[in-house]
Amino acid sequence: MDLNSVDVVILTWNDEPSMLDTAIRSALGSVGVEVSVHVVDNGSEPAPLLAEDLQTDPRVRLIRSERNLGVARGRNLGIASGHNPYVLLLDSDAELRPDCARRLLDAVRTPVPGDVSFSAPVYAGQRPEESAGMAPTLRLKMARALNRRGDYQPVAVDGEPTWEIDFAIGACQLFERSAWESIGGIDETYFYGPEDVDFCLRLKKSGRRLVQVAGAECVHPPRRRHKNLLTVRGAQHGVAVARHLWRHRGGV
Numbered sequence: 362m363d364l365n366s367v368d369v370v371i372l373t374w375n376d377e378p379s380m381l382d383t384a385i386r387s388a389l390g391s392v393g394v395e396v397s398v399h400v401v402d403n404g405s406e407p408a409p410l411l412a413e414d415l416q417t418d419p420r421v422r423l424i425r426s427e428r429n430l431g432v433a434r435g436r437n438l439g440i441a442s443g444h445n446p447y448v449l450l451l452d453s454d455a456e457l458r459p460d461c462a463r464r465l466l467d468a469v470r471t472p473v474p475g476d477v478s479f480s481a482p483v484y485a486g487q488r489p490e491e492s493a494g495m496a497p498t499l500r501l502k503m504a505r506a507l508n509r510r511g512d513y514q515p516v517a518v519d520g521e522p523t524w525e526i527d528f529a530i531g532a533c534q535l536f537e538r539s540a541w542e543s544i545g546g547i548d549e550t551y552f553y554g555p556e557d558v559d560f561c562l563r564l565k566k567s568g569r570r571l572v573q574v575a576g577a578e579c580v581h582p583p584r585r586r587h588k589n590l591l592t593v594r595g596a597q598h599g600v601a602v603a604r605h606l607w608r609h610r611g612g613v
Contacts, residue, residue: 364470366395367462367535368443372435373453374403380454382412387456388449389420393463396420396449401439404429431552432531440541448541452532456580458485464577465535468523478540478569479561481529482577491583493529493573496562523572527565531557533579540569 369388373381381400388398402409402425415421424442426435440448447469449462461482468480483489534557541547544563547556561571 363395364446365393365466366397366445367391367447367449367466368440368445368538369396369398369449369451369462370401370436370439370443371398371451371453372401372403372432372439373405373409374429374435375405376409376453378409381409382415383456384451384453385411385415385421387458388451388462389418390459391457391462392459394466396462397443397445398422399424399439399442401435402426403431403435431549432554433547433551433556434549436531436556437546437549440538440546443538446538447535448538449535450531450533452581454582455532457533458578458580461533461577461579462535464574465533468572468574468577469535469537476569477572479529479534479536479564479571480523480577481526481535481571481573482533482579483573483575484532484583485578485580487583489524489573489575492532493526496527496565522576523574526561526571526573528558528561529571529573531560532581534561536564540564540567543567 371381371384371388385398385400388396398421400409400411400421400423402423404426408425409423411421411423416423422442424439426438429435430438436450447466449465451457465480465482469477471477481493484492544560544567547560548563551559565571
């Protein structure tokens with residue numbers, strides 16, 4: 362087993378081809394780690410066509426689903442298709458800096474007190490607390506709705522290479538495959554959000570430590586603060602968030 366190898370899983374659904382291409386190439390351009398890229402097409406119409414050089418690259422695998430499986434199930438499918446000891450989830454509109462994957466991997470492998478099984482990057486042009494923080498609660502959600510500090514509580518410590526978190530958004534996450542297996546994977550009852558936060562909190566409750574890494578940088582559009590609940594997708598997300606808050610109402 363190569364402890365320097367990472368399975369990168371990219372989920373795509375009706376994405377702009379050039380955007381997906383950028384995400385894949387950023388993963389392949391990672392330095393200091395060996396990567397295998399598993400692209401899961403979640404029922405796109407038309408199906409994505411990778412650039413010719415990516416089609417023949419042995420490090421890239423395209424997995425097609427005939428229908429949209431949802432984020433959790435699609436990502437589980439991609440993770441299960443790999444075999445490396447570490448997994449990196451990457452959004453199709455995200456881009457890794459060349460040393461991001463290595464820094465995330467180092468944070469998990471570095472011997473420190475406790476069992477660090479998960480690491481998350483910082484995002485270019487964004488504060489660390491915009492993408493990770495302490496466990497969201499109903500009280501924090503209400504505070505956020507009132508334009509007070511909400512989900513994202515400052516956790517970064519100036520001068521420290523890493524700091525502990527309860528959760529991080531799913532745009533880029535690195536974790537041990539064994540940790541994913543130990544909690545039964547990403548909960549597939551979540552179709553569209555907040556499966557990423559739920560996954561983190563379940564890892565935390567299992568006794569594992571999660572960290573955010575100061576030197577690991579990823580490029581990703583800022584997370585949208587509000588979703589239109591009048592759309593089907595927005596309503597699905599709202600129901601999922603409510604269920605998530607109830608599930609983790611006792612905190613971590």
